[in-house]
Structure formats: C-alpha cells, structure tokens
Amino acid sequence: MDAISFPPAPVNEPNLTYAPGTAERKALEDELTRLERRQHNLRAYINGRKRSGGGREINVVQPHDHQHVLGTLKNSTTKDTEQAVRAALAAAPAWRAMSIDDRCAILLKAAELLAGPWRQRINAATMLGQSKTAFQAEIDSACELIDFWRFNVHYAKQIHTDQPIANSPGIWNRTDHRPLEGFVYAITPFNFTAIAGNLPTAPALMGNVVIWKPSPTQQLAASLTMDLLEEAGLPPGVINMLPGDGLDVSKVALAHPDLAGIHFTGSTPTFQHLWRTIGENISSYRSYPRIVGETGGKDFVVAHPSADPAVVRTALIRGAFEFQGQKCSAASRAYVAKSVWAKIKDDLVSQTESITMGDVTDFSNFMGAVIDDRAFAKHKAAIARVRRNSHLTLLAGGQTDDSVGYFVRPTIVQSSDPTDQMFNTEYFGPILAVHVYDDSRYERVVAQMESFAPYALTGAVIAQDRTAIAWTQEALRFAAGNFYINDKPTGAVVGQQPFGGARASGTNDKAGAAVNLLRWTSPRSIKETFVPPTDYRYPYMG
Ligand SMILES: NC(=O)c1ccc[n+]([C@@H]2O[C@H](COP(=O)([O-])OP(=O)(O)OC[C@H]3O[C@@H](n4cnc5c(N)ncnc54)[C@H](O)[C@@H]3O)[C@@H](O)[C@H]2O)c1
Numbered sequence: 001m002d003a004i005s006f007p008p009a010p011v012n013e014p015n016l017t018y019a020p021g022t023a024e025r026k027a028l029e030d031e032l033t034r035l036e037r038r039q040h041n042l043r044a045y046i047n048g049r050k051r052s053g054g055g056r057e058i059n060v061v062q063p064h065d066h067q068h069v070l071g072t073l074k075n076s077t078t079k080d081t082e083q084a085v086r087a088a089l090a091a092a093p094a095w096r097a098m099s100i101d102d103r104c105a106i107l108l109k110a111a112e113l114l115a116g117p118w119r120q121r122i123n124a125a126t127m128l129g130q131s132k133t134a135f136q137a138e139i140d141s142a143c144e145l146i147d148f149w150r151f152n153v154h155y156a157k158q159i160h161t162d163q164p165i166a167n168s169p170g171i172w173n174r175t176d177h178r179p180l181e182g183f184v185y186a187i188t189p190f191n192f193t194a195i196a197g198n199l200p201t202a203p204a205l206m207g208n209v210v211i212w213k214p215s216p217t218q219q220l221a222a223s224l225t226m227d228l229l230e231e232a233g234l235p236p237g238v239i240n241m242l243p244g245d246g247l248d249v250s251k252v253a254l255a256h257p258d259l260a261g262i263h264f265t266g267s268t269p270t271f272q273h274l275w276r277t278i279g280e281n282i283s284s285y286r287s288y289p290r291i292v293g294e295t296g297g298k299d300f301v302v303a304h305p306s307a308d309p310a311v312v313r314t315a316l317i318r319g320a321f322e323f324q325g326q327k328c329s330a331a332s333r334a335y336v337a338k339s340v341w342a343k344i345k346d347d348l349v350s351q352t353e354s355i356t357m358g359d360v361t362d363f364s365n366f367m368g369a370v371i372d373d374r375a376f377a378k379h380k381a382a383i384a385r386v387r388r389n390s391h392l393t394l395l396a397g398g399q400t401d402d403s404v405g406y407f408v409r410p411t412i413v414q415s416s417d418p419t420d421q422m423f424n425t426e427y428f429g430p431i432l433a434v435h436v437y438d439d440s441r442y443e444r445v446v447a448q449m450e451s452f453a454p455y456a457l458t459g460a461v462i463a464q465d466r467t468a469i470a471w472t473q474e475a476l477r478f479a480a481g482n483f484y485i486n487d488k489p490t491g492a493v494v495g496q497q498p499f500g501g502a503r504a505s506g507t508n509d510k511a512g513a514a515v516n517l518l519r520w521t522s523p524r525s526i527k528e529t530f531v532p533p534t535d536y537r538y539p540y541m542g
C-alpha cells in the first residue's frame with residue numbers, strides 16, 4: 001500500500017505503582033513465583049528457531065541469592081555465529097523490501113504486548129535476573145522499552161518522509177532511506193532490559209538484519225524479549241540472538257566482510273576493544289562499519305551554595321543508590337558547598353544507613369544486590385582502599401557480604417582531595433564520593449571537576465541562584481551529554497531527554513532519537529529528469 005500514513009502519536013507509558021492490593025502487584029508476584037520455580041533453558045535464536053549453542057554452559061543466577069540458578073545458557077561458538085550471520089543475510093532482502101509501515105506495525109505490536117500481557121513476565125525476569133526492585137524494573141523493562149519502540153516508530157516515519165526541499169524545473173528529487181548493506185552487530189549490557197531490547201530493534205526497524213549478543217547476566221529477560229518479538233510478528237532471521245560471553249561471536253562478526261555496524265552499550269574498555277578490532281580489519285569490509293557505542297560514566301552532582309539542602313540530599317541518595325548505583329548515569333561524585341554540607345551531612349548519612357537492602361521479591365527493599373562476583377570484588381576492593389587512605393573518610397556503608405547474594409551497602413566517602421581516583425574511576429556500584437568545598441571556591445571547583453574524569457555522560461547542578469545556574473550550564477557544556485538542573489542525574493525518559501554522552505562515554509548517538517536511527521540508514525539520492533537534454537552543446541554555442 002503506497003498511501004501516506006501516520007502511526008499513532010507516541011506517548012510515554014505511565015509507571016504503575018505496585019502499591020499493596022493493586023492488580024499489578026498481584027500479577028507481578030504471580031510471575032515472580034512462576035519464573036522462580038522453573039529452570040530456564042536459555043537458548044540461541046537463529047533463523048527464528050531456538051537452538052542450544054555449542055559452547056560451555058553458563059548458569060544464570062539471582063544476584064541476591066546466587067545459589068538460586070534461574071537457568072542455563074550455552075556459550076555461542078564461531079560455528080553458531082557463522083550460522084546466525086548466514087541466516088541474517090538470507091533474511092535481509094525480504095526484510096528490507098517490507099514497507100516501513102509493516103516494520104513499524106511489528107514494533108507497535110511489540111510495545112502493546114509489553115504494555116499488556118507481557119509486562120509482568122519481563123518485569124519479573126528483570127527483577128530476578130538483574131536484582132532490580134519492582135519500581136526499577138517497571139521504569140526499565142516495561143516503560144522505557146515500550147517508549148523506545150513507540151518513539152522509534154515515530155522517528156523512523158519522520159526520517160522516511162524527509163525528502164529534498166528543492167527541485168529544479170522538470171526534475172523530481174527523492175531520497176531513498178536504505179538500510180545498511182550487511183548486518184548490524186548489537187552488543188548489550190546487563191543493567192537495562194530496555195537498552196538490550198532497543199539496540200537490536202532500532203537498526204531492524206530501519207530495515208537492517210541483526211546479530212544480537214546480550215549480556216549473560218541479562219539473558220533471562222533477553223530470551224523473553226526475543227519470544228515477545230516473535231509473537232509480535234518479527235520474521236525469522238531478522239534478529240538472531242547469540243547468548244554467552246561474545247568472544248567467539250566477535251571473532252566471526254568483527255572479521256566478516258558484511259559487518260555493517262555495531263550498536264553497543266557497555267563499558268568503555270570493551271567498546272575501545274571492539275573499535276580497535278574494527279580498525280585493524282578496516283580494509284576487509286565491504287563498507288565502513290557504523291560504530292555506535294554508549295559507554296561508562298563518572299556522573300556528577302554539583303551543589304552550589306544557594307542549593308536547597310533537601311533537594312541535594314534526595315538527588316544524591318536516589319541518584320547514587322537506586323539499582324545499586326549500576327546505572328551508567330548514577331551519581332558517583334558530588335561537590336558540595338560547605339554551608340550546604342553542614343545542613344545535609346547528618347541526614348544524608350542517617351537516611352543512607354536506613355536504606356533497606358535484600359531480596360527484591362520483598363517489596364520493602366529499596367536496593368537489591370550487585371550483579372555478580374566480579375562487580376562485588378571490585379566494590380569491596382574500592383572500599384578497602386578507602387579504609388587505607390587518610391584523606392578519605394567512610395561516612396556511611398562500607399559493609400559487603402556475599403554469603404547469600406552480592407550485597408554492598410550504600411557507601412558514602414568524603415575526600416579532602418578532589419583529585420583522588422574516586423572522582424575519575426567508574427566503579428559502577430553504590431559508592432558515592434563527596435568533596436566539600438569552601439563556598440567562595442565554587443568557580444574553581446567547577447573548573448577542576450569539568451574534565452577531571454575522562455567521561456561526559458550525565459551531571460547535575462543544584463542551585464537556586466539563576467546566575468549560578470546559567471554560569472554552570474555554560475562552564476559544564478561539554479562535561480555531560482545529559483545535564484540536569486535541580487534534579488538527580490539519572491532517569492532520562494525517551495522522547496523527553498534523549499540519552500547519551502561524549503568524550504570516553506561514547507559516540508553520543510542518543511538512544512531513542514532520530515539521530516540514532518539515522519546511523520542505521522545509508523540514504524540514496526535519486527534524481528529523475530522528465531525531459532532530459534539530447535544535445536551535448538550549450539545553448540550559447542549556437
Ligand atoms: N552510556 C550508556 O548509555 C550506558 C548504558 C548502560 C550501561 N553503560 C555502561 O555499561 C557498563 C556496564 O555494563 P556491562 O558490565 O554489561 O559492560 P561490559 O562492557 O562488561 O559488557 C557489555 C557487553 O559486551 C559484551 N562483551 C564483552 N567483551 C566482548 C567481546 N569481545 N565481544 C563481544 N561482546 C563482548 C558483554 O558480554 C556484554 O554483553 C558500565 O560501564 C556502564 O556505564 C552505559
């Protein structure tokens with residue numbers, strides 16, 4: 001059908017409350033029980049068929065109860081990857097020939113399935129597999145993923161309707177928004193089910209075929225996401241999911257002549273490794289692979305002397321400790337004016353110490369466990385280092401316990417030295433470093449912190465003085481891709497604050513925005529001349 005069409009206008013999915021007695025609370029509790037009771041066989045998806053990979057077995061456990069195995073995956077091998085790439089390339093002609101409306105309809109249906117019958121299944125999987133509380137799962141695996149799918153449809157249609165604005169007489173110019181030639185390799189992190197669902201589907205929406213390598217610790221929710229997409233009508237072979245550590249997948253995918261792009265979210269070292277490998281192979285590709293990566297952060301809160309103390313306190317607790325500080329956007333360094341610190345320190349410490357932490361199926365807990373033994377060991381070592389250094393003072397938390405789950409208490413460290421590694425190293429856990437400065441030194445402190453960390457992902461200024469807000473916004477223009485005024489630096493909403501950072505934090509191709517989708521297209525300009533010239537000579541030549 002060639003008629004011009006307009007998909008439903010996107011609206012952000014509202015968060016359900018899960019208050020006691022609500023229908024959603026009951027439905028989520030039922031799903032938690034159902035998923036916990038089963039042993040899940042977490043298989044690869046190649047050409048629409050579920051298959052066990054050929055590599056070693058990896059157990060997927062509950063981080064807050066690591067003896068509880070949720071399921072098992074088999075590491076994907078080079079042979080699995082070769083099959084997946086063949087399946088993707090075979091599916092490509094039919095998929096790119098499908099109209100943009102039909103591709104949009106599949107994602108809109110996926111969004112409706114997730115908003116309705118699939119919501120609590122994927123929320124429960126995210127809670128159990130990634131140790132998110134009900135609220136953190138709801139904003140991620142339900143609302144944000146639904147938003148990604150709905151808003152991307154809107155932007156994809158906008159891109160397709162974007163056509164040249166000028167035509168010389170007798171000429172019609174058109175833009176053909178082609179997908180890339182080859183396949184896109186999507187590699188996703190453990191911490192957001194929404195990001196994991198968005199990274200393969202955004203290129204697919206633009207007509208690309210995809211190899212998707214999720215994080216092993218997010219595999220339960222990732223497998224359910226594939227099941228949902230299949231129910232929504234995604235044809236076999238368009239997205240092929242390969243579980244595991246990705247090492248063998250990369251051996252094949254990054255060396256393949258048809259690698260058209262990578263869509264990555266994860267740590268800075270992993271992204272740099274992928275980019276380096278692509279650089280080394282550059283002469284072997286059919287096209288220049290598009291490289292899109294959103295990576296680490298050392299996200300800040302700057303509290304000006306005019307800041308409202310209660311706003312600072314809440315932004316720090318929520319920003320640093322929700323989901324155990326495992327958001328790339330989490331506040332992990334704060335610079336607080338001495339006069340404000342005097343008003344918040346005691347409450348900040350006592351409220352942090354009162355945070356409840358434990359099994360996320362107990363809805364009274366504010367925090368769960370960190371993702372795995374590697375993360376636990378890293379946080380424990382960072383805290384041990386704090387105890388060894390006299391310029392660092394442990395104000396709250398510091399306790400770690402991995403006997404049942406990987407628990408790290410929310411930890412606040414005060415440092416007299418703003419050049420300590422706590423202000424430039426991403427720990428990716430519930431550890432907040434605070435530097436308290438003399439009120440008169442505000443501008444010097446901002447100048448020092450602006451590029452002390454190599455990252456530029458998120459940051460916040462908290463102030464009531466408008467001149468200070470305006471000055472800081474300008475002084476920190478390049479220090480964060482997402483900048484907040486009088487708020488915490490986490491919780492970006494699709495369609496409202498497109499998300500991504502620059503410097504060591506990534507390529508800033510804003511997830512869930514038109515600029516991201518544009519990376520997955522290779523436009524062809526078409527010029528049609530209705531009455532073409534038939535004589536090579538110019539008119540003045542007589
Ligand atoms: N900027 C953002 O939008 C954003 C969002 C979420 C997370 N993050 C960042 O992600 C990190 C945490 O996530 P993580 O621990 O999952 O990151 P990670 O880099 O350890 O892993 C990310 C993904 O890469 C895979 N991987 C690692 N090496 C690979 C290889 N050689 N080939 C193929 N795949 C490979 C992992 O298995 C995983 O799927 C933090 O640094 C955080 O800041 C950034």
Ligand SMILES: N[C@@H](CCC=O)C(=O)O
Binds near residue numbers: 192326329489490492
């Ligand atoms: N978009 C999320 C962070 C994603 C990274 O982990 C936020 O804004 O808090």
